[in-house]
Amino acid sequence: MNRRRIKLIYFTILFVLILVPFNNCSSPFAVFEDSQSFSSLTTGEDLAYGQKLYQQHCASCHGVIHTSTKKDKSVESILTAFGTVRSMASLSAKLDSKQVASIALALRSPKTNDGRVQFSCAQDLSSQSSIHRLSNRELKNSIVSLLRNINASLGLDAELTRLISELPLDNRPRKENTFLVTPEIVNGHFEVAFYVGSYIAKSEIAKRSFPGTGGCLLTSPITEACANNFIKELGSLAFRRPLLNSEIESLARSFFDSTLTTDTERIANVASIVLMSPDFLYLIYDAGAPKIDGRLSLTSYEYASKISYLLTGAPPDTVLRDLAKSGAIFNSDVAVSQVNRLIKTDLGKESIQRFFKEWTHYDQFEGFNYSSEVLNGQSLENLRQAMEREINEFLVDVVVSTEGTYQDLLMSTNSFVYDNSLAQIYGIANPLGKVGLTSQHRAGLLTRAAFLTKRSGPLTSPVKRGLLIKEAFLCEGVGSPPPDAPSMLEPLPVDTYLTTRDRLEHLTMKAGSSCVNCHASMNNLGFPFEMYDTLGRVRSKERIFKPDGGFSGIELPINTRADTKDLASGVIQISDAVDLSLKLSNNDKALSCFVSKWTEFHLRRTPASGDGCLMNESLNTMYGKNLNQGSIQEMIRTTIRSEHFMNWNYLSK
Numbered sequence: 001m002n003r004r005r006i007k008l009i010y011f012t013i014l015f016v017l018i019l020v021p022f023n024n025c026s027s028p029f030a031v032f033e034d035s036q037s038f039s040s041l042t043t044g045e046d047l048a049y050g051q052k053l054y055q056q057h058c059a060s061c062h063g064v065i066h067t068s069t070k071k072d073k074s075v076e077s078i079l080t081a082f083g084t085v086r087s088m089a090s091l092s093a094k095l096d097s098k099q100v101a102s103i104a105l106a107l108r109s110p111k112t113n114d115g116r117v118q119f120s121c122a123q124d125l126s127s128q129s130s131i132h133r134l135s136n137r138e139l140k141n142s143i144v145s146l147l148r149n150i151n152a153s154l155g156l157d158a159e160l161t162r163l164i165s166e167l168p169l170d171n172r173p174r175k176e177n178t179f180l181v182t183p184e185i186v187n188g189h190f191e192v193a194f195y196v197g198s199y200i201a202k203s204e205i206a207k208r209s210f211p212g213t214g215g216c217l218l219t220s221p222i223t224e225a226c227a228n229n230f231i232k233e234l235g236s237l238a239f240r241r242p243l244l245n246s247e248i249e250s251l252a253r254s255f256f257d258s259t260l261t262t263d264t265e266r267i268a269n270v271a272s273i274v275l276m277s278p279d280f281l282y283l284i285y286d287a288g289a290p291k292i293d294g295r296l297s298l299t300s301y302e303y304a305s306k307i308s309y310l311l312t313g314a315p316p317d318t319v320l321r322d323l324a325k326s327g328a329i330f331n332s333d334v335a336v337s338q339v340n341r342l343i344k345t346d347l348g349k350e351s352i353q354r355f356f357k358e359w360t361h362y363d364q365f366e367g368f369n370y371s372s373e374v375l376n377g378q379s380l381e382n383l384r385q386a387m388e389r390e391i392n393e394f395l396v397d398v399v400v401s402t403e404g405t406y407q408d409l410l411m412s413t414n415s416f417v418y419d420n421s422l423a424q425i426y427g428i429a430n431p432l433g434k435v436g437l438t439s440q441h442r443a444g445l446l447t448r449a450a451f452l453t454k455r456s457g458p459l460t461s462p463v464k465r466g467l468l469i470k471e472a473f474l475c476e477g478v479g480s481p482p483p484d485a486p487s488m489l490e491p492l493p494v495d496t497y498l499t500t501r502d503r504l505e506h507l508t509m510k511a512g513s514s515c516v517n518c519h520a521s522m523n524n525l526g527f528p529f530e531m532y533d534t535l536g537r538v539r540s541k542e543r544i545f546k547p548d549g550g551f552s553g554i555e556l557p558i559n560t561r562a563d564t565k566d567l568a569s570g571v572i573q574i575s576d577a578v579d580l581s582l583k584l585s586n587n588d589k590a591l592s593c594f595v596s597k598w599t600e601f602h603l604r605r606t607p608a609s610g611d612g613c614l615m616n617e618s619l620n621t622m623y624g625k626n627l628n629q630g631s632i633q634e635m636i637r638t639t640i641r642s643e644h645f646m647n648w649n650y651l652s653k
Helices: 002-024 043-057 075-084 086-093 097-106 136-150 158-165 183-202 204-209 224-239 245-255 263-275 300-312 318-326 332-342 346-360 383-401 406-411 420-426 449-454 462-473 500-508 516-531 577-585 588-603 609-623 632-641
Strands: 414-417 433-436 541-545 551-557 562-564 572-574
Touching: 043 097, 075 086, 075 097, 136 158, 136 183, 136 204, 136 224, 158 183, 183 204, 183 263, 224 245, 224 263, 245 263, 300 318, 300 332, 300 346, 300 632, 318 332, 332 632, 346 383, 346 462, 346 588, 383 406, 383 414, 383 420, 383 449, 383 632, 406 577, 414 420, 420 449, 462 500, 462 516, 462 577, 462 588, 500 516, 516 562, 516 572, 516 577, 572 577, 588 609, 588 632, 609 632
Parallel strands: none
Antiparallel strands: 414 433, 541 551, 562 572
């Protein structure tokens, strides 16, 4: 009966929660009827209209507008594409020349006086804030924090660990919003909430040491004053703010529900209700004062919570809660000092790693099974774990320990090798911990074994490696191959031994081939990585294998040179992977992509029109005095100090 009542309360609140914010939230784009006279629009409206049309007709193939693959295209080139590109032919009947002109306006890249790329900064455009549920990691951290704030000896037992581990996987860590609720998610949250509630209620340690109660939970019967103190303390920890009087009164009525016969039931019941509340399960920042432009200023508790979950994936600790209580967290120097503190914690380092995992998926290995002939003496013992550990520690070294720049991220030769199998990959005599790799062969993130192995199979894959560069580092989408793609491939010559590059060029890059348009770009960004084999070992020749997988005894010279148009308006020659890393590290298109990915991470949605000003703040920080001389950590500090971060929910005007 109590479980049913809590579910009813939960879904009632959830229904209201859905209606209220979303009725007030505007679309990221101004809304116009397509039939509206284009000539009557103002310049600002032209831009908004073009962004709306781009989102409707172009974004699915060419990516979000800030990092579109068609930046700075003219009206003429867009109209020409309608007649020459098969997939775009239908647009000629949907868009007239004036509408195309508005799309071209939206695609125009603003630049600084020195020619560096900027994002479109439209102050008058709305940008919708996301309502999102705690991820499984954040839920776990929040429960651990709650229990340890009650008593440092409390923590997750085996059963609670199991319940959390069995929650549905988070498949939307940073996408539009994580508000989606499924029966599986709801039931999982109920199981966790009821277990934690019972855990607290049955624990003498918890009842004796619960903050603010003075041990009164051990007395019987529990008085109204004791219950109220318990509710205030539990609620403030769970909701990450002081409770409202109405919330205390409502929970007190639940505590003294006539159907409950024991104090243990009463404590468990209220704790379960609190932990099933949207105020615990969701991060919603809507309690602040409205501003003239319709935005809501974050309260001090909301600001502290937002900083904490971004940097640690956990609720505010005692230090942050005290700063929120006093209001000192709003002092810019104080907020920065908290960033500096939190980012050095274990959870802070884990959050930095999580951003890079969500951005590049370096932790998601495919297969990792190799024949003895492919291994050629290489040990696999603990190799996968060693590869991931190296990247984890490398990222902490760049971002946290040395306050490195984007350039350091792509060019640093620092490595962390503790395992013989990884030492073998890098040609290091003994695992030493932090070591320096040879700059001729290694440069930054992209040349590490984890990245190279992830984007390979039994043989190297220039397509997968090149696709990583396009999607993750240049924010360029490629789209899916056509269903009949296999039939378009050129047949390989019979009884001829070819390198992986030779085979790929023959199959996909012959003049007149329908595959060449997409593959020329991906392949040429992947070919420089042919200096590494499928496990990331440096090589000058490729071992050629027979169709049955056996080694042919033949080794052919590799070619790592490639021409690309993806880094500039003209053709740029790349000599090898180290050279590509160098050129990416000094490329403002790649840097703006990095800023866009960071913005997507901390907003938990795709950046929208009104986010351009925020992204420019981050981008300008990263540029520093010279290209790429601003630290990644300073970009994070810029984010939490920005007006955009300190407000919530851009509303319709």
